[in-house]
Amino acid sequence: MPDSFSLGSAALLAARAVSSAKIQSKISWLYRLDDLERRPLTSGLTNTKMPSPSSLQHSDFVDSTQVESTGQLSAHQRLKIEDLVQPNTAAEAENNAAQEIITGLQSRPKTLPPQYFYDDLGSELFEQICDLPEYYLTRTETAILTAHARSIAEVTGPCDIIELGSGSATKTRILLDAYASQSKLVYCPIDVSSGILKSSAESLLEAYPSLVVHGLVSTYEQALEQLPRSQNPHRMICFIGSTLGNLSPESCRSFLHHVRGALQPGDYFLLGIDLQKPISILEAAYNDAQGVTAAFNLNMLRHLNRRFEGNFELGHFEHYARYNSNAHRIEMHLKSLVDQTVTLKALNLTVDFTAGETIRSEISRKFSIDQIAQTLAGQDLKPLNSWTDPQNWFAVVLAEAC
Ligand SMILES: C[S@@+](CC[C@H](N)C(=O)[O-])C[C@H]1O[C@@H](n2cnc3c(N)ncnc32)[C@H](O)[C@@H]1O
Numbered sequence: 001m002p003d004s005f006s007l008g009s010a011a012l013l014a015a016r017a018v019s020s021a022k023i024q025s026k027i028s029w030l031y032r033l034d035d036l037e038r039r040p041l042t043s044g045l046t047n048t049k050m051p052s053p054s055s056l057q058h059s060d061f062v063d064s065t066q067v068e069s070t071g072q073l074s075a076h077q078r079l080k081i082e083d084l085v086q087p088n089t090a091a092e093a094e095n096n097a098a099q100e101i102i103t104g105l106q107s108r109p110k111t112l113p114p115q116y117f118y119d120d121l122g123s124e125l126f127e128q129i130c131d132l133p134e135y136y137l138t139r140t141e142t143a144i145l146t147a148h149a150r151s152i153a154e155v156t157g158p159c160d161i162i163e164l165g166s167g168s169a170t171k172t173r174i175l176l177d178a179y180a181s182q183s184k185l186v187y188c189p190i191d192v193s194s195g196i197l198k199s200s201a202e203s204l205l206e207a208y209p210s211l212v213v214h215g216l217v218s219t220y221e222q223a224l225e226q227l228p229r230s231q232n233p234h235r236m237i238c239f240i241g242s243t244l245g246n247l248s249p250e251s252c253r254s255f256l257h258h259v260r261g262a263l264q265p266g267d268y269f270l271l272g273i274d275l276q277k278p279i280s281i282l283e284a285a286y287n288d289a290q291g292v293t294a295a296f297n298l299n300m301l302r303h304l305n306r307r308f309e310g311n312f313e314l315g316h317f318e319h320y321a322r323y324n325s326n327a328h329r330i331e332m333h334l335k336s337l338v339d340q341t342v343t344l345k346a347l348n349l350t351v352d353f354t355a356g357e358t359i360r361s362e363i364s365r366k367f368s369i370d371q372i373a374q375t376l377a378g379q380d381l382k383p384l385n386s387w388t389d390p391q392n393w394f395a396v397v398l399a400e401a402c
Pocket of ligand 1: 114115118123126164165166167168169171190191192193196218219220221240241242243
């Protein structure tokens with residue numbers, strides 16, 4: 001295990017270095033960010049009142065094509081949230097989920113799908129991770145977006161903004177600010193975690209009086225097949241926060257294929273990716289000194305207990321994260337501390353663990369810009385620009401559907 005105190009200090013020093021550098025653009029498709037103003041992030045959840053279900057009913061939703069100005073509409077009329085997991089597909093969705101869990105826990109090594117991190121507590125813990133000193137990802141991406149969102153908006157022109165895995169949508173505000181002058185400001189957040197999707201939508205509507213929000217509680221794939229009709233000449237699908245790194249190369253290709261399928265030629269895809277860097281910085285980011293990442297990882301077992309009548313003893317597992325240099329990825333595991341047997345009654349599943357055996361709960365791949373450019377181009381998504389920070393720790397890439 002790394003010495004998290006000294007690595008944490010190194011990460012802090014590095015973060016300060018990020019904030020003191022200067023902006024410098026390059027003419028090539030790779031742009032560099034040289035002057036990062038470090039903007040402290042506030043947690044969307046700590047400041048946001050969770051809405052009561054009634055405050056989110058949206059029968060009054062008004063299609064903004066029907067009015068002169070969305071400024072005339074109340075927040076209530078500007079909000080629509082659809083739950084794509086309707087009763088007759090819920091069983092199917094639950095079945096698929098069950099199959100994924102059963103297959104994962106019966107494989108060698110054992111794995112679990114990362115979407116089970118995100119119940120309401122998991123989403124809140126993720127927000128806390130974003131503020132950790134060791135977790136450079138969020139503040140670096142925030143700084144890149146802050147410096148370049150206007151350039152992105154200039155390239156794309158008026159767009160509906162669709163966000164996959166929107167979470168608290170904190171960074172989305174930077175994009176909304178850049179697009180705020182367009183006549184129709186339309187945002188479609190998509191997330192499996194309904195609590196955070198609803199609370200973030202409500203606070204965005206308060207902050208942006210002309211914004212129309214049409215949210216989808218859904219998985220990425222489902223939502224990409226059922227996106228609302230665009231109200232602007234183009235749509236831009238955003239997948240920020242380095243979430244692409246959670247997908248294996250094969251799932252990544254399939255995911256990008258779905259993204260491309262939801263775009264018309266001339267539409268856009270905006271992607272935030274974490275870049276390869278020294279192992280000490282990477283491992284510190286996933287083994288924070290305060291143990292928030294450990295709590296986030298272990299919460300997956302609590303989520304499974306609740307959802308599938310499980311009896312995982314959280315005290316019998318421990319968080320473990322390491323960088324796999326061959327695969328260029330962080331691997332997050334839950335390590336069994338004892339020989340034990342766990343049952344998920346609702347799945348009719350019993351799993352044996354030996355002491356020291358792990359469940360891999362997440363991979364977080366670290367890319368190079370050339371590699372991602374090639375992957376995008378392979379899916380008919382033409383890379384137009386990318387922006388990074390002075391240390392080349394993180395990149396935001398804009399591609400056009402062709
Ligand atoms: C790493 S967080 C990123 C949040 C935000 N985009 C950011 O940059 O801070 C990933 C988000 O994606 C959502 N998510 C994870 N798997 C998903 C899936 N398969 N379909 C839809 N949303 C998913 C989670 O609920 C969570 O809010």
